[in-house]
Amino acid sequence: MNDVGGASHKMNADIDALIAIQKIDSEIARKTRLADKILPEELEKIREDHRNAEQKLENFEKQLEEENKRRRDLESAVEDTKSNIAKAKQKLPEVKTNVEYRAILKELDNFEKKIVAMEDEQIGLMETIEEKSSEKERLVREAAAEEKKFNAIRAEKEDGIKSLKNRIAELQTQRKSILNGITPSILNNYEKISKQRNGVGITNVVDGSCQGCYQLITPQLYYLLRTSEGIFQCPHCNRYLYYIPEEEKSG
Numbered sequence: 001m002n003d004v005g006g007a008s009h010k011m012n013a014d015i016d017a018l019i020a021i022q023k024i025d026s027e028i029a030r031k032t033r034l035a036d037k038i039l040p041e042e043l044e045k046i047r048e049d050h051r052n053a054e055q056k057l058e059n060f061e062k063q064l065e066e067e068n069k070r071r072r073d074l075e076s077a078v079e080d081t082k083s084n085i086a087k088a089k090q091k092l093p094e095v096k097t098n099v100e101y102r103a104i105l106k107e108l109d110n111f112e113k114k115i116v117a118m119e120d121e122q123i124g125l126m127e128t129i130e131e132k133s134s135e136k137e138r139l140v141r142e143a144a145a146e147e148k149k150f151n152a153i154r155a156e157k158e159d160g161i162k163s164l165k166n167r168i169a170e171l172q173t174q175r176k177s178i179l180n181g182i183t184p185s186i187l188n189n190y191e192k193i194s195k196q197r198n199g200v201g202i203t204n205v206v207d208g209s210c211q212g213c214y215q216l217i218t219p220q221l222y223y224l225l226r227t228s229e230g231i232f233q234c235p236h237c238n239r240y241l242y243y244i245p246e247e248e249k250s251g
């Protein structure tokens with residue numbers, strides 16, 4: 001099954017080496033994108049989520065602290081008002097006129113009303129503070145769990161980046177060892193085309209169609225590609241071309 005339709009297939013050595021280089025280059029490109037862009041972006045995203053969660057807890061604690069302060073302020077304001085009441089009451093026995101007497105009674109009445117209002121606010125605040133304190137406990141527990149999760153994911157992503165970089169270094173070493181066997185002018189041309197054509201400098205042809213630009217090549221070129229050991233480029237995208245018979249692909 002090696003000889004289909006009289007087309008014998010023997011690959012040019014430079015093309016053979018370029019195919020290996022292309023495979024390595026594509027893998028390096030994919031892994032570089034992951035290591036330098038995708039994973040660092042994911043890492044930055046989880047860092048930001050983590051910072052936001054921390055910020056939320058901090059804001060909540062700040063609010064709770066403000067409410068506690070307000071409650072303490074009210075407490076001392078109530079105490080002050082009570083001592084004002086005591087002072088006003090001390091003045092009563094010395095009062096000479098009804099007008100003065102009524103004025104002091106009115107003052108006392110205002111103080112009492114003020115205390116009632118402040119004590120109402122205190123009760124409301126104490127309820128809020130109690131609710132928020134248990135809510136805070138829950139949030140602190142959640143934040144601790146999030147912190148643990150964040151550290152685990154961060155370590156995982158950082159390890160991922162590290163092993164990708166190791167693999168890229170390996171691939172680059174492999175690449176260098178193959179480069180030495182390629183005709184320099186062909187290699188230079190491949191590098192140039194690869195740069196211009198989205199990292200793909202050599203591609204196969206299937207059913208007469210270049211798999212780099214998906215345009216048809218001429219039947220004559222297709223025939224030469226299948227039958228000769230020559231080096232050919234796509235007339236449309238300039239990429240180097242190769243042909244692998246069906247039975248070799250599946251085998």
Ligand SMILES: [Zn+2]
Binds near residue numbers: 214215239
């Ligand atoms: Zn093409």
